[in-house]
Amino acid sequence: MERRLYVLAASAFIVAAVLGSAWITGQFTTPGVDKTHGYVTELAARDQPWARLFRVSDALSGLVCLLGVALVPRVEREWQGWLALSAYALLTIVAAVFPLDCASLSDPACGRQGLSPAHHVHLLAEALAVGAVVAAMVLLAARWRTRIAWLLTWATLAATALTAAALAAGRGAGLAHRAQLTLIAVWLVYVALRLLVADLWHSGHGRPHVVEEGDGPAVLITAGPAGAWFHWDAVAGELAGSRRVIRFDRPGLGLSPRSPAPPTLYAEVARLAALAPAHPEQVTVVAHGVACWHAEAFARLHPLRVAKLVLVEPVCPDGRRPQAVARAAGRWLPALGGTWAATALARLAGPAAHRRLAGLPDPLGVYRMGKVPAAVAGEWLARRDMAADLRRVREDKPFPEVPVTVLCAGERAGCAERLAGDLGGKLVRLPRAGRRIHLEDPGAVVDAV
Structure with a gap:
């Protein structure tokens, strides 16, 4: 049963990566969001035609990721990384529940009449989610000590820095954000593959006390x-x-x-x-x-x-x-x-x-x-x-x-x-x-x- 548990956890992370990548095809169905300068989460803004679909996809991605963490067999001294990944999943759900009012980067008219509290909650939850997943990547890479883990971690850190710089400059945020989300999805798939192929069996079976x-x-x-x-x-x-x-x-x-x-x-x-x-x-x-x-x-x-x-x-x-x-x-x-x-x-x-x-x-x-x-x-x-x-x-x-x-x-x-x-x-x-x-x-x- 433990082997099946690893398979279920790995499957959950792969499903979370797929659901979190719904923007790849969805960006072509929402012309109102700028592909170069617009933030990906603007696809789920209230004023966009497919907002509900993207919100449901993001919420399910967070739920499935949380399920994956719950099913991962416990390994000593990895709890900080998995806790950070759980925080990322929960914050992703919060961001889906409280969407943007409008496409703030793609639509110059967005916000002229004021923004709702949900809009600000979304922005805060999204920023915290990015911080949580980056922290999870760093903490788990430090425990796993594999080249692929560190490569994806440093690439995501670079993409995050580029996204912040693009937002400050007002140009190119869409490209940087898409690179960041792609790397996060690839990292989730890497976590799944590692659970499937690495020698991580810590059954804890033995003689009774x-x-x-x-x-x-x-x-x-x-x-x-x-x-x-x-x-x-x-x-x-x-x-x-x-x-x-x-x-x-x-x-x-x-x-x-x-x-x-x-x-x-x-x-x-x-x-x-x-x-x-x-x-x-x-x-x-x-x-x-x-x-x-x-x-x-x-x-x-x-x-x-x-x-x-x-x-x-x-x-x-x-x-x-x-x-x-x-x-x-x-x-x-x-x-x-x-x-x-x-x-x-x-x-x-x-x-x-x-x-x-x-x-x-x-x-x-x-x-x-x-x-x-x-x-x-x-x-x-x-x-x-x-x-x-x-x-x-x-x-x-x-x-x-x-x-x-x-x-x-x-x-x-x-x-x-x-x-x-x-x-x-x-x-x-x-x-x-x-x-x-x-x-x-x-x-x-x-x-x-």
């Missing part, structure tokens, strides 16, 4: 949805005096790298099996939320390796059928987690969402990483498939005779009570605790272990 502490019988902790290893610090701290505590982050969560594939129940069971001590040593598994499904399936598939299950606020699978749309979207999410769009979303919403849901600070900035929202969404989309797999495991594999403790918050414990009954376990109600038992009442989890 694992934290081990203490000595004694093993306790393996698997966090709930969107959880990270540090959410269990209080529980692990109390257990580490007499237990060997193993915590980990699932792919894309915490400090674990992204996975190239969407999550599945069997993959999570295999992860628990790999992290648990080898037979004949047995492990106590502490699971929260949907991770209780993983723990139960692990116990059914590897009965000789489990000493006990502690299920905290378990979620009961429903009977809804998996959706093909959710499965298809889930295949894209691991790759999307490495894009600038995911990074921007995480930077904007991640810390606030984490503090609201967990009530804790984020010590290492985990929830500012783009891979996290993609991983959270991927696990949510995979829930129905996991539930279906768990039902099949329950039908095929009996539950072993191991102790089970189910912890639930509040008086209403329908799901937890049913699960405790099905597994022959003990139900512990914590009426004063909230949904975050391991954060609000870690002692209850320690007692259960």
Whole structure:
């Protein structure tokens, strides 16, 4: 999917270059704009016959360019250049929304009766857009260090200077501006080709992040949805005096790298099996939320390796059928987690969402990483498939005779009570605790272990 993501991003930049070059043929349909001295954006002035067409073309060019930046997989220390290119795309849209009143350079009568605020907004947005795209070219060329990137950058800087000089002189602005826009379009095509052919693969896949502490019988902790290893610090701290505590982050969560594939129940069971001590040593598994499904399936598939299950606020699978749309979207999410769009979303919403849901600070900035929202969404989309797999495991594999403790918050414990009954376990109600038992009442989890 990552390869397809690069292709989509490259295609977006090529489409943006084509849409932004609509003036090449359009200038022959608008005789009122001087080809030598008239500014290209005068083609979209309100008093020109094809103004709406050129405005739509410019707006779409900006939107598609912004989409291309959003889909580009994130590369360290390139964010300034892509941010500048995003600013260029947004300013291009603004310039299209607020057009010129008239062809100010081609029509001497333009402006005699005053100009609207939209006219001035257009001029400002256009000037800022040029500055933004030039900044993007300089910043990215400095990172890429290729001759073509620097050649296009210096040529665009020269064309920009010529355009400014022509505007000041009142002659030749049309030719200079056309050269400048042509170079910008060529640079966008170069960016697309570079994404397609250069060796830029930074998948970030690898081993999961694992934290081990203490000595004694093993306790393996698997966090709930969107959880990270540090959410269990209080529980692990109390257990580490007499237990060997193993915590980990699932792919894309915490400090674990992204996975190239969407999550599945069997993959999570295999992860628990790999992290648990080898037979004949047995492990106590502490699971929260949907991770209780993983723990139960692990116990059914590897009965000789489990000493006990502690299920905290378990979620009961429903009977809804998996959706093909959710499965298809889930295949894209691991790759999307490495894009600038995911990074921007995480930077904007991640810390606030984490503090609201967990009530804790984020010590290492985990929830500012783009891979996290993609991983959270991927696990949510995979829930129905996991539930279906768990039902099949329950039908095929009996539950072993191991102790089970189910912890639930509040008086209403329908799901937890049913699960405790099905597994022959003990139900512990914590009426004063909230949904975050391991954060609000870690002692209850320690007692259960």
